[in-house]
Amino acid sequence: MSCWLLTCTHFPASMLCCTLSRMTDFSNSVSSRFIRYTSFDTMSLSEEAGTRRPTSPGQLVLLEELIHELEAMDVECELTPECVVHGILRENVQGIPAIAFMAHVDTSDAVMGNGVKADKRVYTGGDIVLKNGTVIKASENPQLARYKGSEVITSDGNTLLGVDDKAGVAEIMCALEHLASHPEIKHGPVEVFFTPDEETGHGMDSFPYDRQVSQICYTVDGGGEGEIESECFNAASVNVRLHGRAAHLGCARGKLVNAIRTACQIASSIPATESPETTDSRQGYWHVDSVRGSVTEAEMEIVIRDFDSASFLQRIKHIEDLVRIHSDLSGVRYEVETEITYRNMKEVNDRHPEALELLEEACRKTGIESVMNPVRGGTDGARMAQDADIPCINIFTGGYNFHSLEEWIAVRAMSCAVNLILALVEAAAERSLS
Numbered sequence: 001m002s003c004w005l006l007t008c009t010h011f012p013a014s015m016l017c018c019t020l021s022r023m024t025d026f027s028n029s030v031s032s033r034f035i036r037y038t039s040f041d042t043m044s045l046s047e048e049a050g051t052r053r054p055t056s057p058g059q060l061v062l063l064e065e066l067i068h069e070l071e072a073m074d075v076e077c078e079l080t081p082e083c084v085v086h087g088i089l090r091e092n093v094q095g096i097p098a099i100a101f102m103a104h105v106d107t108s109d110a111v112m113g114n115g116v117k118a119d120k121r122v123y124t125g126g127d128i129v130l131k132n133g134t135v136i137k138a139s140e141n142p143q144l145a146r147y148k149g150s151e152v153i154t155s156d157g158n159t160l161l162g163v164d165d166k167a168g169v170a171e172i173m174c175a176l177e178h179l180a181s182h183p184e185i186k187h188g189p190v191e192v193f194f195t196p197d198e199e200t201g202h203g204m205d206s207f208p209y210d211r212q213v214s215q216i217c218y219t220v221d222g223g224g225e226g227e228i229e230s231e232c233f234n235a236a237s238v239n240v241r242l243h244g245r246a247a248h249l250g251c252a253r254g255k256l257v258n259a260i261r262t263a264c265q266i267a268s269s270i271p272a273t274e275s276p277e278t279t280d281s282r283q284g285y286w287h288v289d290s291v292r293g294s295v296t297e298a299e300m301e302i303v304i305r306d307f308d309s310a311s312f313l314q315r316i317k318h319i320e321d322l323v324r325i326h327s328d329l330s331g332v333r334y335e336v337e338t339e340i341t342y343r344n345m346k347e348v349n350d351r352h353p354e355a356l357e358l359l360e361e362a363c364r365k366t367g368i369e370s371v372m373n374p375v376r377g378g379t380d381g382a383r384m385a386q387d388a389d390i391p392c393i394n395i396f397t398g399g400y401n402f403h404s405l406e407e408w409i410a411v412r413a414m415s416c417a418v419n420l421i422l423a424l425v426e427a428a429a430e431r432s433l434s
């Protein structure tokens, strides 16, 4: 997942999401595939974002490996000039609309993401002590209790594990392999996209929409077992540039115009009660990301997030009003540039309800109890929804503690995710053929 921040939902241990008896057990195939992918050094580099694609060479190595694996399955595929793997498993029955699945190959650089040594073990209860002594505390991970007696995967404690999002890549590939080797399962075109640099926020730059044949997409980039995300923040960043005037301080009265002081006044006018550190769940916020400068020139970056579109637009207007009022009072000249980074994908998902309907049907088939979470961030699906008006819902990978040394994933949850992908393909076919 992104990358982008996910709300944490703690489930009671009794809330088992999977009824394994109704599903195929992919535990061995999906976990070994995932562990193999974790050995690729695909940490993306924030400082290279927007200048180099992919930002790190290891991502290209894994993308090329995926091309080889897709070819071995007889899946039509290409590595596009934008470094996106695009594959299509052709339909074996006519008349079923295409369905797409997407995941990203890069991992965050919040902690070291290269040189990963995955470690699979049976969880026997209590804290998990990793090889280097790092502890995954049971008290901070109540979801662990659900997996007592079954396998979990961690890193050795020196790096993150890479669940986000190599688990998504492995789960999609595992489902595709199953479909390719079981021609008796009726399906329409099944399209896959594997992107680089999602963690830098540039994964969807130059996305090959011209090659896309599906009108429904699911990102497999979510959190714990059962979590489904069809809603995310609206996001904007506001860049403010202020121009003051210097004067000798001994005779500055009526002459000096202080740009940095005006910037500080604007920053302090933004309510601290609506900041990232004081809000959660469905609350939006303003965030002063940086203020820098001097008397003559100052610049500030303000980040705006809100689930509600009307409230989001009001937040943007409020910032622009604050800049205008404070600048006029102090005599500072100003420029404001507002960039809308992504929009809440809920609007597109609501307009095309078939994506959520198929997911509900797939959960019913598999016995997976879904829990809808709003994402306090964005997803690549949000970009696809915004750019191409394609509904895009994020489904779970089965992992926790993303972007940290304590990252872990339950093998059983990975198998559930593979089953959910297959059930989505099946539900799409049944809907068209019935």
Ligand SMILES: [Zn+2]
Pocket (backbone or CB within 6 Å): 001, 002, 003, 004, 104, 164, 165, 198, 221
């Ligand atoms: Zn991700």
